[in-house]
Amino acid sequence: MKELISLLILIITLTLSAVVCLAASSGAPVRHDFPRVGPYEVISGDFHMHTKHSDGRLNVRQRVEESYRWGYDVIAVTDHGKMAGYRVAKYIGEPLGMIVISGFETGVADKEHLVALNVPAGFEILDSHHLAEKPGEAKAYYRSELKKIADAGGLVIYPHPHVGYREPVLWGVEQGIIQAIEYKNGVVGKGWNTVEDHGTYWYPDAVAFALKHNLAIMANSDVHANRAPETSPVTLLLVTERSVKGVMDAIKGRRTAARFDGMLWGRKDLLTDVLQSSVVARKVAGGLEIENFSPIALSGVIGSAKIDLKPYSKIEIPLDAKNITIKWDNVWTDLTTTLATDHKVR
Ligand SMILES: [Zn+2]
Numbered sequence: 001m002k003e004l005i006s007l008l009i010l011i012i013t014l015t016l017s018a019v020v021c022l023a024a025s026s027g028a029p030v031r032h033d034f035p036r037v038g039p040y041e042v043i044s045g046d047f048h049m050h051t052k053h054s055d056g057r058l059n060v061r062q063r064v065e066e067s068y069r070w071g072y073d074v075i076a077v078t079d080h081g082k083m084a085g086y087r088v089a090k091y092i093g094e095p096l097g098m099i100v101i102s103g104f105e106t107g108v109a110d111k112e113h114l115v116a117l118n119v120p121a122g123f124e125i126l127d128s129h130h131l132a133e134k135p136g137e138a139k140a141y142y143r144s145e146l147k148k149i150a151d152a153g154g155l156v157i158y159p160h161p162h163v164g165y166r167e168p169v170l171w172g173v174e175q176g177i178i179q180a181i182e183y184k185n186g187v188v189g190k191g192w193n194t195v196e197d198h199g200t201y202w203y204p205d206a207v208a209f210a211l212k213h214n215l216a217i218m219a220n221s222d223v224h225a226n227r228a229p230e231t232s233p234v235t236l237l238l239v240t241e242r243s244v245k246g247v248m249d250a251i252k253g254r255r256t257a258a259r260f261d262g263m264l265w266g267r268k269d270l271l272t273d274v275l276q277s278s279v280v281a282r283k284v285a286g287g288l289e290i291e292n293f294s295p296i297a298l299s300g301v302i303g304s305a306k307i308d309l310k311p312y313s314k315i316e317i318p319l320d321a322k323n324i325t326i327k328w329d330n331v332w333t334d335l336t337t338t339l340a341t342d343h344k345v346r
């Protein structure tokens with residue numbers, strides 16, 4: 001009997017994964033819908049990706065349509081030193097209901113990369129990835145270039161923070177120009193000074209840095225070839241409206257979280273709101289029914305009872321309570337702390 005149940009579970013899991021893969025490779029987008037959180041809608045973003053305009057393998061149309069199939073609500077095409085893909089991305093993405101933010105990737109010579117978002121089309125990009133660390137050199141000074149981005153209404157992400165936290169980043173953060181950081185980058189894998197931790201390769205040092213300097217938390221793909229499950233992290237955003245302004249306001253208001261490798265990472269207050277909206281406990285005949293309205297598989301404990309909630313599904317547990325506290329296994333607020341949320345039983 002036990003073997004039969006295991007076999008059934010295996011078959012169901014395989015079928016579900018096949019359905020997800022199929023959806024991702026055909027026209028129908030994958031669903032990542034979350035319930036609303038108070039005045040906010042929770043949407044999925046990817047603010048770092050490449051196309052044939054730089055060293056990516058897909059053209060802009062393919063990249064945008066692929067992002068749509070994978071369920072992203074908002075994207076920024078961020079080619080190295082170029083915004084040539086922006087107008088096409090907007091033209092393709094907007095009719096699909098996506099929000100398209102302008103962007104490009106640049107950096108300090110041989111050191112930090114920097115992703116600029118929301119600068120106007122036609123923005124003059126100087127010495128991409130070759131910015132000088134000191135003024136008066138042949139190449140453009142990084143401070144002048146960062147100021148130009150800010151003056152044009154943009155902001156900057158510190159992506160794959162592989163060279164640590166040197167002066168260009170500290171200065172950019174202090175100036176309020178670098179406003180976001182990637183905890184997870186989808187393509188760097190074991191390279192680029194990632195650390196194996198919490199079951200994946202990422203930048204665990206970025207957690208303390210983001211919290212200390214109040215930066216927006218991000219997980220972006222940086223995809224160059226085709227998207228794959230392991231290279232498709234998500235930046236979650238709590239937006240008041242589905243628009244460029246709504247997205248930029250969410251980043252500036254630090255209403256973001258990182259979703260990657262089956263985990264959610266973010267600030268305690270924001271994740272508490274997301275989990276309390278996503279998980280509902282109701283009294284039923286045999287005890288409690290707990291329903292997960294989110295697209296994330298959530299696991300945790302209530303007292304000593306382990307619970308596993310698949311995306312958009314519910315379970316029943318034999319427990320009689322008016323209020324429950326769920327300590328989550330895969331929702332993290334810092335490197336050693338998982339989130340616990342209180343839920344009133346309805
Ligand atoms: Zn880069």
Ligand SMILES: [Zn+2]
Binds near residue numbers: 048049050105222
């Ligand atoms: Zn990149």
